Amino acid sequence: MEKIKLSVAGADICFEPNQSAYNKFINEMAMDNKVAPAHNYLMRIVTAETKEALTEVLTRPGAAIQLAGKVNEIYAPDLEIEVKN
Template structure:
């Protein structure tokens, strides 16, 4: 998989998502636990050159979930599924 480059609040962040990290994120997430799994996932997939910048950005309220949403929109786009009878 290619690297995903985002500019968040004026700072470039590079992520390297993979299926293992993605699956672990999905498995850790629950109705009452979303922020910690999102933060852990981002820390697992952030490129080494972006680690320090990520720490400052994900300390903002809601940032981790917004970034995860964008990364996963690119990494795991929704499939077009059609029901046939």
């Protein structure tokens, strides 16, 4: 998988998602705990060169959830599933 490059609030941030980090993120999420797993996931997959920019963006309310959603939309797009009987 290639890097995912996003422009967020005027800052360029680059992510390198992988199966292990993605699975850990999904496993850590719970009904009452979504923000911390999203924050940790993004910090695990951000490139070293753009980590400082990400840290700054993550101070904004809702940023972790929105960013994780966008990264995963690209990394793990919805599958087309058809029921056949």
